[in-house]
Amino acid sequence: MKKGSFLALLLAAALAVVTGCSSSSSTQPQTPSSPTETAAPTEGGSLTIASESEPGNLNPHIWATSSDTFVTHMIFDSLVIPDKELKMVGSLAEKWDVSEDGKTYTFHLQKNVKWHDGTPFTAKDVAFTFSSLAKPEYDAGGYWRVSPVVGAEEVHEGKAQEVTGIKVIDDHTISFTTTEKFAPFLSGLFIGIVPEHLLKDVSPKEWAKHDFNRNPVGTGPFQFVKWESGQYIELKANKEYFKGAPKLDKIVARFGDTNTMLAAFINREVDVAPVPIAEIPSIQSLDYAELKVANQLSMYYIGFNALNEHFQDKKVRQALAYAIDKQSIVSSILGEYGKVSFDVFPMNHWSHNPDVPQYPYDPAKAEALLQEAGYAKNGKGIYEKGGKELTFTLEVPTGKTEREKTAALIKQYFEKIGVNMELRALDFPTLVTKLLPKNADGTQRKVTADDYHAYILGFGVEADPDEYRSYFGSKYMPPNGYNFVSYSDPEVDQLLEQQVAEVDMEKRKGLFWEVGKKLAEDEIWIPLYEQEAPYVANKRLVGFDPDFRGPTFNAQDWAVTQ
Amino acid sequence: MASYIIRRLLQAVPIIIGITLLTFFIMQLAPGNPMQTMINPKIPLSEMQKVQEELGFNKPVIYQYFNWLKEILQGNLGYTIKTGQPVTQLIMERLPATLLLTCTAFLLSFVIGIPLGVYSALHRNKTPDYVLTVVSLVGISIPSFFFGLGLIFLFALKLGWFPTSGMKTIGKDLTGIALFIDYARHIILPAAVLALPTVAVVMRFTRSSLLEVFSLDFIRTAHAKGLSKRVVIFKHALRNALIPVITIFGLSIPFLFGGAYITEHIFNWPGMGSLGISAIVGREYPVIMALNLFTSILVLLGNLIADISYAWADPRIRYS
Numbered sequence: 001m002k003k004g005s006f007l008a009l010l011l012a013a014a015l016a017v018v019t020g021c022s023s024s025s026s027t028q029p030q031t032p033s034s035p036t037e038t039a040a041p042t043e044g045g046s047l048t049i050a051s052e053s054e055p056g057n058l059n060p061h062i063w064a065t066s067s068d069t070f071v072t073h074m075i076f077d078s079l080v081i082p083d084k085e086l087k088m089v090g091s092l093a094e095k096w097d098v099s100e101d102g103k104t105y106t107f108h109l110q111k112n113v114k115w116h117d118g119t120p121f122t123a124k125d126v127a128f129t130f131s132s133l134a135k136p137e138y139d140a141g142g143y144w145r146v147s148p149v150v151g152a153e154e155v156h157e158g159k160a161q162e163v164t165g166i167k168v169i170d171d172h173t174i175s176f177t178t179t180e181k182f183a184p185f186l187s188g189l190f191i192g193i194v195p196e197h198l199l200k201d202v203s204p205k206e207w208a209k210h211d212f213n214r215n216p217v218g219t220g221p222f223q224f225v226k227w228e229s230g231q232y233i234e235l236k237a238n239k240e241y242f243k244g245a246p247k248l249d250k251i252v253a254r255f256g257d258t259n260t261m262l263a264a265f266i267n268r269e270v271d272v273a274p275v276p277i278a279e280i281p282s283i284q285s286l287d288y289a290e291l292k293v294a295n296q297l298s299m300y301y302i303g304f305n306a307l308n309e310h311f312q313d314k315k316v317r318q319a320l321a322y323a324i325d326k327q328s329i330v331s332s333i334l335g336e337y338g339k340v341s342f343d344v345f346p347m348n349h350w351s352h353n354p355d356v357p358q359y360p361y362d363p364a365k366a367e368a369l370l371q372e373a374g375y376a377k378n379g380k381g382i383y384e385k386g387g388k389e390l391t392f393t394l395e396v397p398t399g400k401t402e403r404e405k406t407a408a409l410i411k412q413y414f415e416k417i418g419v420n421m422e423l424r425a426l427d428f429p430t431l432v433t434k435l436l437p438k439n440a441d442g443t444q445r446k447v448t449a450d451d452y453h454a455y456i457l458g459f460g461v462e463a464d465p466d467e468y469r470s471y472f473g474s475k476y477m478p479p480n481g482y483n484f485v486s487y488s489d490p491e492v493d494q495l496l497e498q499q500v501a502e503v504d505m506e507k508r509k510g511l512f513w514e515v516g517k518k519l520a521e522d523e524i525w526i527p528l529y530e531q532e533a534p535y536v537a538n539k540r541l542v543g544f545d546p547d548f549r550g551p552t553f554n555a556q557d558w559a560v561t562q
Numbered sequence: 563m564a565s566y567i568i569r570r571l572l573q574a575v576p577i578i579i580g581i582t583l584l585t586f587f588i589m590q591l592a593p594g595n596p597m598q599t600m601i602n603p604k605i606p607l608s609e610m611q612k613v614q615e616e617l618g619f620n621k622p623v624i625y626q627y628f629n630w631l632k633e634i635l636q637g638n639l640g641y642t643i644k645t646g647q648p649v650t651q652l653i654m655e656r657l658p659a660t661l662l663l664t665c666t667a668f669l670l671s672f673v674i675g676i677p678l679g680v681y682s683a684l685h686r687n688k689t690p691d692y693v694l695t696v697v698s699l700v701g702i703s704i705p706s707f708f709f710g711l712g713l714i715f716l717f718a719l720k721l722g723w724f725p726t727s728g729m730k731t732i733g734k735d736l737t738g739i740a741l742f743i744d745y746a747r748h749i750i751l752p753a754a755v756l757a758l759p760t761v762a763v764v765m766r767f768t769r770s771s772l773l774e775v776f777s778l779d780f781i782r783t784a785h786a787k788g789l790s791k792r793v794v795i796f797k798h799a800l801r802n803a804l805i806p807v808i809t810i811f812g813l814s815i816p817f818l819f820g821g822a823y824i825t826e827h828i829f830n831w832p833g834m835g836s837l838g839i840s841a842i843v844g845r846e847y848p849v850i851m852a853l854n855l856f857t858s859i860l861v862l863l864g865n866l867i868a869d870i871s872y873a874w875a876d877p878r879i880r881y882s
Contacts, residue, residue: 048733054840056644057646057647062646065600065707139612139616141600173644193741208641208645208646229832230837234732250733252733257828260726260827263715263719263725264830266719267725269727427843429599429845433594436607441620443611462604470603471603478607484608503634
């Protein structure tokens with residue numbers, strides 16, 4: 001193995017240095033055959049890719065997080081997958097038809113697909129996967145994918161055994177029928193299919209404890225080999241992969257602290273690592289390093305508690321939006337890896353309307369708006385109305401340096417126009433207890449004006465923007481959903497409900513564009529910026545192309561030049 | 563002696579229960595539970611609520627505690643909340659790495675600390691003593707994350723002598739001496755970081771203890787008998803001076819295990835420390851509690867061993 005011999009050489013060199021053969025203090029590890037950009041990719045070879053956190057488990061249906069999908073994307077396939085334009089295209093499904101009434105989807109599956117253990121993949125595996133999600137014993141966060149299907153609710157409530165809306169027509173054909181026309185349905189099928197023959201005798205309640213999580217069998221381009229807890233997961237190529245054998249022989253996924261992984265990259269122990277924006281200069285001088293940037297389909301924003309006496313008035317929210325110099329924030333903190341955002345929908349997503357009302361930096365206008373809203377400066381130079389100072393607390397979850405720096409800058413911008421904002425740093429689970437408050441008995445309750453004033457968070461769309469319904473629809477205020485800003489607007493309510501049943505893509509897009517426009521007008525969220533995710537890759541790796549689907553979704557196309 | 567040990571072990575039981583009770587309550591004071599770290603607008607809030615109820619998060623803390631205690635007494639450390647892994651297995655996978663690291667650091671502490679302390683005492687108030695004093699003060703006060711990153715930068719990135727992180731070279735099936743060298747190369751930096759503060763403490767302790775012994779009558783007698791300086795120092799003085807140092811043995815165990823949290827994180831060492839950090843961030847109560855239980859038992863055992871060896875080293879001490 002090439003990597004092995006390199007390490008052996010490194011070891012020899014290190015030993016030589018330790019034993020005093022060399023007194024040179026600048027002993028940079030030298031590669032025997034430094035990769036050149038002209039070298040052609042070879043068949044085979046292995047690759048080490050780093051991630052910040054270790055997967056919890058490798059069953060895609062147990063509370064999947066991005067650290068899980070980082071690995072499971074390579075092991076499992078889904079029926080459909082979003083392409084670069086976020087259109088759903090087939091993966092295990094070769095093609096599909098939608099019935100006239102828009103409720104029945106018939107999938108024609110790929111033939112000659114085999115599980116990694118050699119068993120043929122059939123429509124029964126698909127039926128098994130999605131039926132399991134409907135079972136009452138299943139409680140790991142995937143029921144929403146199947147809930148629109150006829151009969152799923154009955155099964156979920158324990159009133160029926162079979163999801164009647166899922167029909168296996170033959171080994172390679174399966175149909176799903178939804179109760180209503182449901183436009184986001186397809187995107188819910190973007191999740192790994194698991195093998196029936198290995199899991200059929202296990203109650204979904206026991207899935208979380210089953211050995212399959214630590215020793216998964218999928219249909220994907222790479223096959224699980226071993227998992228050394230706390231260190232790495234090793235995968236080998238599935239030479240019989242139905243989309244063509246991967247070029248690499250082996251992929252090792254390593255986990256660890258970002259800075260440690262970056263050091264490991266510099267030392268050529270790993271080939272790909274995520275890199276914090278502030279650390280980019282430190283790797284740019286390396287001749288073997290290449291920066292790859294992934295768009296994230298996510299935006300960062302300030303959310304207001306609409307029940308707060310100051311924020312009930314949209315003029316105040318607009319004034320605060322005018323007071324923030326987003327451009328300076330982006331240039332000073334994110335540089336070329338960020339963009340100013342004006343829309344709650346990410347700008348690379350089809351739901352983004354390029355023509356929403358914008359609030360460019362204009363402190364004079366901000367103050368004018370506050371005065372219009374009935375505020376006047378008091379003796380301390382702070383705006384007040386009815387004897388109440390415009391003072392509030394911004395909750396800032398820790399963990400993302402860029403977000404914390406942004407919050408500090410915003411405080412200064414607000415102070416400049418006479419608004420007093422306190423910052424409160426807290427960890428994410430703590431913030432959640434404020435946004436989704438509970439009664440003393442542990443049940444969820446309504447948000448009140450006192451639970452919080454404002455917060456700063458990021459929001460990412462997975463593929464389908466239907467999730468905004470739960471954030472802005474007035475009937476989804478906690479305890480019924482995630483509208484913790486308590487936003488309520490009949491027009492937005494109607495648009496959001498209408499898009500659900502709109503299967504015509506262009507029309508649906510139009511509806512979302514209207515939502516974006518109205519939300520920008522009301523500015524219940526102040527969109528701040530979008531941030532890209534930079535990765536650093538060794539130049540010997542060819543075909544690494546991370547995007548919103550994560551860094552590993554196209555691993556079957558990767559190759560190395562040595 | 564046997565009855566003493568049995569009594570001490572019995573005393574440890576209420577102490578451990580007290581520790582777990584306290585940590586369980588402190589842990590629950592931190593707002594948010596594991597399910598709340600996962601907001602997903604696609605999952606109805608009522609579903610999340612149901613899961614939290616099933617896991618018993620809505621029950622009073624004291625009820626949750628006794629539930630946990632009941633399982634522990636049956637030998638069940640529980641399962642991780644989000645991924646359902648058995649906690650026992652999780653800890654057993656990580657324990658060897660942590661033991662390897664802490665034992666290495668432990669050995670280093672005494673192998674380096676004691677000779678330096680002796681050297682320092684023999685050169686009292688001379689330049690080498692001052693230098694070592696300054697070094698030990700720096701060693702005690704330097705934050706381990708800073709020292710760790712510094713070592714990585716210098717020895718891994720600039721000099722390329724050691725790997726930056728991990729416990730072994732991935733993808734190579736080494737055996738025998740090659741495997742040992744591979745482990746050794748990976749452990750040197752983290753063990754050095756972990757050992758540094760203990761080295762400093764052991765050194766200072768040895769120095770002052772030795773100086774105290776030097777001023778005692780029997781040392782003067784030994785000199786007067788015409789014994790060589792070497793015999794006086796190593797046979798008479800040092801043996802007596804090391805008795806208090808033994809206490810440091812016991813006390814350094816919890817210190818090393820605690821320090822391992824940060825050191826393991828920096829060096830990506832696959833031990834219990836890095837497990838603990840991710841468990842705390844993810845509010846994985848069963849893992850946090852299990853680690854806690856484990857560490858408290860270890861600390862109590864460490865203290866007990868220190869006391870026993872104290873009696874063994876100093877015949878004047880008798881436990882009854």
